[in-house]
Amino acid sequence: MLKLIFQLVANKQSLQKLERTLLYPTFNHPAMSRSKATVNRPTDLSRPLVEEANARIVYPEARKDGKFEEMLHEYRIRDVYRWLEDPDSIETQRFVNAQNNISQPFLERCEEWESFNAKLTKIWNFPKYGCPMRHGNYYYYFKNTGLQNQSVMMQQENLESPEVVFLDANTLSADGTTALSQKTFSEDGAYMAYGLSESGSDWNKIRIRRAKERTDFPETLEKVKFSNVSWTKDNKGFFYGRYSDQDGKTDGSETKQNENQKLYYHRVGERQDQDTLIAEFPEHPSWRFQTDVTDCGKYLILSISHTVRDNMLYYADLKPDEPITSKLDFKPIVDKFEADYDYLTNEGSKMYFHTNKDAPKYRIAVIDFNNPAEENWTTLIPEHEKDVLEWAKCVNEDKLLVCYNRDVKHILQARELHTGNLIRQFGLDIGSINGISGKRKYSEIFYGFSSFLTPGIIYHYDFAKPVEKPKVLREINLNLEGFNRDDYSVEQVFYKSADDTNIPMFIIQRKRDSVEPRPCLLYGYGGFNHSLMPSFGITGLMFIDTFDGVLAFPNIRGGGEYGIEWHNGGRLLNKQNGFNDFQAAAEFLTRNNYTTKDRLAIQGASNGGLLVGACINQRPELFGAAVAQVGVMDMLRFHKFTIGHAWCSDYGNPDEREHFANLFKYSPLHNVHIPLNPNQEYPSTLILTADHDDRVSPLHSLKFAAALQEAVRYSEYQLNPILLRVYTKAGHGAGKPTKMRISEATDIITFFKKTLKVDTVNL
Template sequence: MLISGCLWRQVVRISRRTAVITSRKGESGYLRSEWCGANKGYHTSSVRMEYPKIRRDDTAEELHGIKVADPYRWLEDPDSEETKKFVEAQNAVTTPYLEKCTVREAIKAKLTRLWDYPKYSCPFRRGSRYFFFMNTGLQNQSVMYVQDSLEGEPRVFLDPNILSEDGTVAISGSAFSEDGQIFAYGLSSSGSDWITVHFKKVSTGEDYPEVLKKVKFSSLSWTHDHKGIFYGRYIDHEGRSDGTETISNENQKLFYHRVGTPQKEDVLVVEFPEHPKWLIGAEVTDCGTHLIVTTEQDCRDNLVYHAKLPTTIDAKIPLTCIINVFEADYEVSPASKCSCRVTDCGGYLLVFPREGCRDNLVFWATLVPGSAPARLNLTCIIHKFETDYEYITNDGSVCVFRTNKGAPNYRLVKIDLADPAPEKWKTLVPEHPKDVLDWAACVHQDKLVICYISDVKSVLQLHSLATGKHLTTLPLDIGTISGYSGKRHHSEMFYQFTSFLTPGTIFHLDLTQQPLKPKVFREIKIEGFDPTQFQMRQVFYSGKDGTRIPMFLVHGKDLPQPTLNTQDAPNTPTLLYGYGGFNISIQPYFSISRVIFLQIFKGLVAIPNIRGGGEYGESWHNSGRLFNKQNVFNDFQSAAEYLIRERYTQPSRIIIQGGSNGGLLVGACMNQRPDLFGAVIAQVGVMDMLRFHKFTIGYAWCSDYGNPDERENFHNVHKYSPLHNIKVPSDKVQYPATLLLTADHDDRVVPLHSFKFISELHYRLSSHAAQTNPLLIRIETKAGHGGGKPTSKIIEEHTDIYSFVMQALGLEAHNLDNSIPNNKL
């Protein structure tokens, strides 16, 4: 959770909003009783816990006629000594609790053992070489390799593991020059969204001397003369930029950097000083002669501008608007808030300003390859934030865009930069009546690769670029396309398939061979995991208002089938995961941590595709955002009720989990229905819905939540804000066992959200006689929102999560070895 300023998710999507994070990825009988006594963890749910006494002050303000207390506002200052002591005090309670789990080391050993398998990305061709990322198993960061041919011997090209002792420096964003001779790459530290941009000479592996700083939410787009890149920069940002600051990120500007020169000589080419919250993206068209610029004002729609790139780039670029209303989504491809791209022919640069995570504007400018920098005249294509636009490819001045304008499930349209009036647009691939056009790319000159989402499952097709006609559908099992590589001037493509039970299969398709037949290029297998022992299926249940909602269920084949013909209460530990926001689709993907849950606890994993996501297009998204946000919480609660009603499990065995926007989801649901869940895992959640927009990139989320400074939006979010809706339950009801997780370098959802929420939970519930379930917070150091987190920290985090739920719910442990390997992380 895209790298954009939008919120976090745990699934790969081939689009500019892929940000967020992806999960990194021998059963030996039952655990002997001496490990945990009757095969159970140290269970303390009947013992009341003592929590730190946190100072409350009288801070309050009147908002739209309501006096709102904010007694923990002092926790918004991450640098104060009192906040640092707060962190120490909370960890002093949480750490001993987690370490009391008598099988904690055995859980960690199993996680380490199963995590130790090779992980690969799709190969991608740049120039005459092929590149790919690989992690041998337990490396903290994946390593970039290069080979001279597909059959050639791979050699290390860039290893981020040698850049820090603890593995907290990660590659974050990269781009090759068109000839494949120079590699621009971003490095982030400790999980921060801030990156530094470096340049490497491919032939020698040597870095150029300059480093670009104050870069965030930016793509890197090369001019086709291979001399420089367009990138987004917060040049006016003052103070720290290491991920621990909380000030709002404003006034992003687009710069042009010529390789081999210091950053101080970079040329400011686009800025919108009258719109400080706009996020700017730029994309050079495939022909290389035009620049397309998009602006976003939240997490939804974008405007579109363009300019023809002249002989020199030495000043701001005058823009011409193509799309001038924020009404639809015209996406950048591939990636970010400030995204820019040179067209395949090298003749155009596309710039995509965005003021958040939704709609964008689009501009373009013409480029003259091989010339010196000069002033660009940007032309606006999209000039109103109403929809979303994504550049796919172009022939001359005619560009293909993916958009949801007039098409909630998205379509492909042709827009002539020379005559961009909407009435002149031509539909190339019409909107599908049911399936969502998730992404598209051009390959082999005249073909479009299109990926649809059909009932949450990926469908991969080839279409004619000239006519849009469907040519063939490539065979896929039930699952997700999690990776793709291919360019218009290449006659081959790679794509990666994954599912809940498939770690990853990479296919290679030679488009010159008939009939077209994908071949398995690489298949990932894991020692100790036999997918035939498990099964997944999709069910549909009714939401509170009767809406039909899909949900995936994954479990072992030995799981007792639910039956209504018994008086025994079902006892299956159930992990219920949800997100529900920002048009993000939660599709089937492989997660070794969930495999561990299935193996250790003989559990059930349930993933409902609730409203607010993008599984069924913009209408599904709209029905779960703004004043419809309660639908998201209702859908999630209805999923739990379905599992109980169908006798899969019972409330005390349901563990709900969500991160970022999903943290808001589980936080709101535990307030509204504390009786429905046994445990809550809230990772980097948005908990203070009255002040989220005041920190770092939070203002971009107003597209889904609304701006609390506006009366109607304030009253709406005030009704479900987790921080402001903690209520003491009835005498016999208590809050579920709760573990909040946050990190000191999270500059996406700053840790103050979790700090204030846990403090209010302790204040409200510590005197409640029935409250014996633990309410804890785990505060990570040198980590951020999730992106770039080293393998060692990921394993530690999941070890703590499962140690927590095992103790809090008194779960039995299975399939753990009674010997701990010597190579513990």
């Protein structure tokens, strides 16, 4: 992602305004009538027919509590909706129920919802498969017959033998809200440690399954979160992290910070209270761990992080012939949070890492643990001039699979482990690798490919047969009558942002002889070094097919599409660049006749929800409708809940004055305005969250919705609805059952139909 980190220039006028302003203003204004009588609104026949429905909406009046005042960086902050941070209070639950009593009828009690739900269900109903994985004597893969709430893990003795069910999460809960969240096999493939998530929470319960018998050991490991599993090579146990000191609820509905993760070793067949404590760092409560037992089995690599980027590296010697009964002696290799390091494989004491240390677009570095000083490091595969080396994987003893991101399109190569020389390049269409499996001890690999118009193709390749080309193992076909990829166009354009930076954007639509404005869905993310790659989405295809619409995916700064410099260009004090990029995408689409303001919808989730929230505050005149899903909306307190403190690497720490001042400028919650003229009217807005989201707590959406509704309550210029929908037994998104995914997609499509200017509806 061009080094565009600018120093913050002090804006005295903004700081003075900040000192004068109480956060969460009471929205008193002489132009605003406090009467609850119906406001006389001007008539505009060119607008979508949403005003009649909006006229009947009476927003719940959220209590403004004046007792929450505090001094932050010499500013007095009045936090009138802080009571909504308590998810267990009766008052909060009443507020949520009152919001759902408005949003659910608006969305669901109409013919459109039933029709769209039926169509989405039909489209969704096609077989889906994951990449096969070989472990020991069996192959495994995930399969969903079409509408199963959770995909089923299947087992085969070989690729042609009959399949049997190995683990079916659908049998674990009647409503499908228990999901398989992680899995790791022992070295010999005899056991699988797997995690179960309930109601979408990040909390995991770890169980262990026998591969041959397909039965579980009796123990369950609890209070596990943000942890991988690393088996020792003797297959007797594994390392994992847990928050053993976390008090109170651990079901995903709590808001308490996740602190003091500890590393344990678990032996198969024993109770959790018999696990051995391997490492803890009580002086650093925010540290989190990932572990790797090296391929040779002689070392345990400990990766330590405290945000979502940059990690330190420690290692300990393992003695395979001796039981693990006490803490290990860890030695530092990298003791600074300044770059990313991902272990790939090793040759004796020489360790191979994928890293961005001195390489913004990443490289493969070799570190000899017998001589680990940085000046002794070597580079196997250097940083590419333009392409980002996204990941690498060791397979077939001495091969490295490497995946590059070239202008937001994946390139897959095989290289020689000892020299880095190119062996072969795998042919890919414009799209992305969405699955990969292979191990160093096996010669065969499997990889999955998808694109905007391709649900998935799974390829099989065997390095033991280098003359043969990769074979298509399975091609996933969509169940949409008359669907033909050749009827659609996918173009990548580059447009100028506010500072003249070129921003790439994919535009997908039906092929047409002339460009004419159509309903358009603009989707964005732009954060945490995450690249928004071409991928297949049923909701997006539904939007195109139903409304003869257009999809647009801009790759804004803050993501990882062009490496760390692109990420840096949209984070911390440069976060506004990402918002500018997204707003410039909207202007490009309207200026070039793809759409018009009243046909343009924006959507984003998580960090993308923040993006939507900030943009409707800053440039409401650009958009006709907005959907903000599980967004980070309170930028002054995000670091106080669950894992929010880890996001300071992207947002900055609100406890530091410089970052506080920057966060205040764009925080969705603190920049809500009263529409005082037609250009300040908010677009029709749907805010979505879930009661078990312990990644981005629903309190963000609740407080934002309360502030928005209070701001627009008596404005004669606000004709568009502001709705909050809170789902139950759901989390941040992972593991959500199919039925719930279809219902949420139906809500979104129905919302667009009722709030955008739509002249075509195909059902």
